[in-house]
Amino acid sequence: MMPDHYLRKGSAVNRARRSVPRGIREPVFAFVTALVFISSCSRGFAQPAPPGWAVDKVRVGVLGLFHPRQLTVTAPEGQALVVHAGEEHIVLEHSSGVHTANVRLSGTEIVLQSGARTVRAFALTVAGRENEAADFVLAVPGKIARHYRGTLEIRGEVGHLVAVVAMDRETAVASIVAAENTADTPLEALKAQAVATRSYLASSRGRHRDFDFCDTTHCQFLRDPPAPATAVAQAAEATRDMVLAYEAKPFAAMYTRSCAGRTHTPAELGLPAAHYPYYSVECTYCRAYPVRWSSRISAEDAAMLRSSNEPARLRTARHLGWSTIPSNDFIVKRENDQILAEGTGQGHGIGLCQSGAKAMAADGADFRQILSHYYPNTTVVSIETVADSFSHQHETVGPADRALVRRQTVKPLLTSVAPK
DSSP states (O other), X not given: OOOBOOOOOBOXXXXXXXXXXXXXXXXXXXXXXXXXXXXXXXXXXXSOOOOGGGOOEEEEEESGGGOOSEEEEEOOTTOOEEEEETTEEEEEBGGGTBOEXXXXXXXXXXXXXXXXXXXXXXXXXXXXXXSOOEEEEEEETTTEEEEEEEEEEEEEXXXXXXXXXXXXXXXXXXHHHHHHSOTTOOHHHHHHHHHHHXXXXXXXXXXXXXXXXXXXXXXXXXXXXXXXXXXXXXXXXXXXXXXXXXXXXXXXXXXXXXXXXXXXXXXXGTOOOOSSOOOOOBOHHHHHSOOEEEEEEEHHHHTTOOTTOXXXXXXXXXXXXXXXXXXXXXXXXXXXXXXXXXXXXXXXXXXXXXXXXXXXXXXXXXXHHHHHHHSTTOEXXXXXXXHHHXXXXXXXXXXXXXXHHHHHHOOOEEEESSBO
């Protein structure tokens, strides 16, 4: 499951690009939140670009936590990869005897080595023979290796390499749901998570300057794509193109690992309101089986901490580590020269509670009932249906009404950093 956090998401109504403030996410098991609003703007209305939710590809920055100066790209058995670097290209394939390329940063250049060949360039791309999405393994030598399906771009920044995988949104959904859940999660809970995850991806594009999302809890966890026969893959396929909508508009759905018995609203945590207001709902499972935690911190560090205040929790987490204060439900008391913080829950506690959803599914609830419970007054809609409505709206609107349509279409959306 993904840790809680608020994600910024942006939906685009035209080609104008927006930049969004970036939060910082840490280790894999951290829980952090960041909440933002993104407003879209239009330059011209004659040929409007589709909103972010109508785009079926996402660009994910991967392995950025490692700030790598060196990466390896490997073609799996039976897969041919073509690496383009400047005017050069190299084919990676087991049958050729060369199936791995080493990439390292040298000053402002990228040095690519594969077999006997060495190529220098400022950026490189990796795809299938026809420039299509392909399976590949990307690794930070000695630290981590991951399997992806999509196309890869690597470029250099000051001091490190940046790797971005462009993938089909449904591939991203399945990969995120697999990362967010355990093997014993019931199918209906996986389906609910898939819809929430897709809603987040569809409505929160452009969270980072050079790509849409990262692969940490700052946005959403992303790991290897699941095998087709797995429950996660089935859940993603069964809910294909389904997203949550409020007042007929898709929104970025936030979710949390464990809500401590009742979910929060943004206002309760000192966060701004959004297009979807969120509601505080009872969570029977977390009320009965709360996740308890405690941390000892110095009085100086505790000075910046406030209970039920997400911005204060974020400041403390950035200073002391994301797992120090894993939720907003806590009390503090002094013990000698230290402060003891004791609390329940994991994450910001807004939206779908992953622990509660799992329990509801085990008791027989289907994914629509789960979503209806944690996101009251919303509907599950097809992205295609919403996109068709958007296209029809822009085809039929007259010049005198364009400004009005622009205002109605471009509303700020609340996004989750990692929906948790």
